[in-house]
Amino acid sequence: MQWQGSLDNKKSSPDDTRLVSILKGCLTGALAGLVVSVFRLAIVQSLKLVTIVYDQISHNWTILPIWLLVVLGLAVVVGYLGKQFPEIKGSGIPQVEGQLSGNLEYPWWSILWRKFIGGILAIGPGLFLGREGPSIQLGATIGQGYAELTHESEVNRRVFIASGAAAGLSAAFSAPIASTLFVLEEVYHNFSPLIWTTALASAIASNFVSTVFFGLTPVLYIVYTKTLPLTMYPHLLFLGIFLGVMGFVYQRVLLKMGDWYEYLIKLPKWLFGMVPFILVIPIGLLVPNLLGGGNSIILNIAGHTPGLLILLGIFILRFVFSMISYGSGLPGGIFLPILSLGAILGAIYGQTMIWLGIFPASYLTNFIIIAMAGYFAGIGKAPFTAILLITEMVGTLHHLMPLAVVSITAYVVVDLLGGAPIYESLLHKIVKPSVPNATGKLDRVEFPVFAESYMVGHQVRDFQWPQNSLLIAIRRGEREVIPHGDTLLIAGDTLVVTTNHRNRGNLLHLLHQLPMQTK
Secondary structure (H helix, E strand, O other), rough: OOOOEEEOOOOOOOOOOOHHHHHHHHHHHHHHHHHHHHOOOHHHHHHHHHHHHHHHHHHHHHHHHHHHHHHHHHHHHHHHHHHHHHHOOOOOOOHHHHHHHHHOOOHHHHHHHHHHHHHHHHHHHOOOOOOOOHHHHHHHHHHHHHHOOOOOOOHHHHHHHHHHHHHHHHHHHOOOOHHHHHHHHHOOOOOOOOHHHHHHHHHEEEEEEEHHHOOOOOOOOOOOOOOHHHHHHHHHHHHHHHHHHHHHHHHHHHHHHHHHHHHOOOHHHHHHHHHHHHHHHHHHHHHHHHHHOOOHHHHHHOOOOOHHHHHHHHHHHHHHHHHHHHHOOOOOOOOHHHHHHHHHHHHHHHHHHHHHHOOHHHHHHHHHHHHHHHHHHHHHHHHHHHHHHHHHHHOOOOOOOHHHHHHHHHHHHHHHOOOOHHHHHHHHHOOOOOOOOOOOEEEEEEEEEOOOOOOOEEHHHEEEEEEEEEEEEEOOOOEEOOOOOOOOOOOOEEHHHHHHHHHHHHHHHHHOOOEOOOO
């Protein structure tokens, strides 16, 4: 029996490609782990210092003008760094996604040190920004630098960028498995064996390094008394719907913040950061325990949950100021702020049910933990990552089923409301798909054929393939099919298409809407 496309079934010598890639991934992961751990430690120590400063100001108000000048100076420095290289602005995850899709390119060293310094100066003073997005970009940039310094191929360069991104998140959260899955599910959008094995090795190596700095205790080690019984599962559906609606609201507001800044703030764009730097001062003076990305907020709420009205006030404050912080374009992320808002929403739902006498207070902590995953799954449209991330961060497997129920419910609600993955949406605000370009070095694009794809069941000849591109192989499991016009496409195939390097982003965009041949 012969395939429509020929298969190479001949015996060959062992292929050490993956082994070499894994070893190199371990090296880049260790480097990324070191850099991100120092970055994380610097932010933690900066936040402690800032808390002391606010305590001193509350006892001696003559210090306040000096501190105001300091924070304005920090805003100018960070803004100027962003003016030089706009790629350091914001989370950094959309920028990495743009690199991997071929829509964005930037010099690794110029971005690396500016993101490192700018992130510390922006997040350290207590703004409601997360360290995880910048950590992902720092790790990805280290992977890019390694690939360029060792003159790797363009394909391997993307492998190390993706692996570095996984290593960066792993060092930030001490969650290597979830970090790998996040890169595959949300950033790279491809489960290539070479990518996931290298990314996992890189994330594990990075996690080893971060444990030297921070120990083995999970980032969000939360003690709870009871496992959620099956009789409580209907509440998970209601919680998922609640989180999905609130997640959609978060998406809409965040995507509009840049436009609102330009309309309301009469400052040069690179100085927008002055707004959150000034507004954080009264927060630091009145409620210093609310400063930062939200890690301490989650632990405090889980340990000693406030009353319903206080929770509502905390949510409004953190929601509004996280939008103001991120919308200014400062180098900081939304990853941890999303998780903290999810925890607060879980506490609000739980406290409401307790107040109504619907379930006992002993299950409140469970809903705080579960809501973090649901809120992130809805906003990021990455339910698998949300489930594994909270599992690793909390340090227990007992919540897997409730996490899955809430996450898929919130995901479906956001999907029905028309929400898109937040990082992909943010990327579209930064860059547009590149126009066709027939010049430059050749590169490859890997395009997965999913079960629901319109390509399934059709032959290669049935489609009008984009200009300046060539389908050179179809990866089917562990084998490669050399395609012909009559090769039948099936679910699970990965199309390997060659094009010019500058066309990668445009080609991916065209493959998603590939037209059929007219008869």
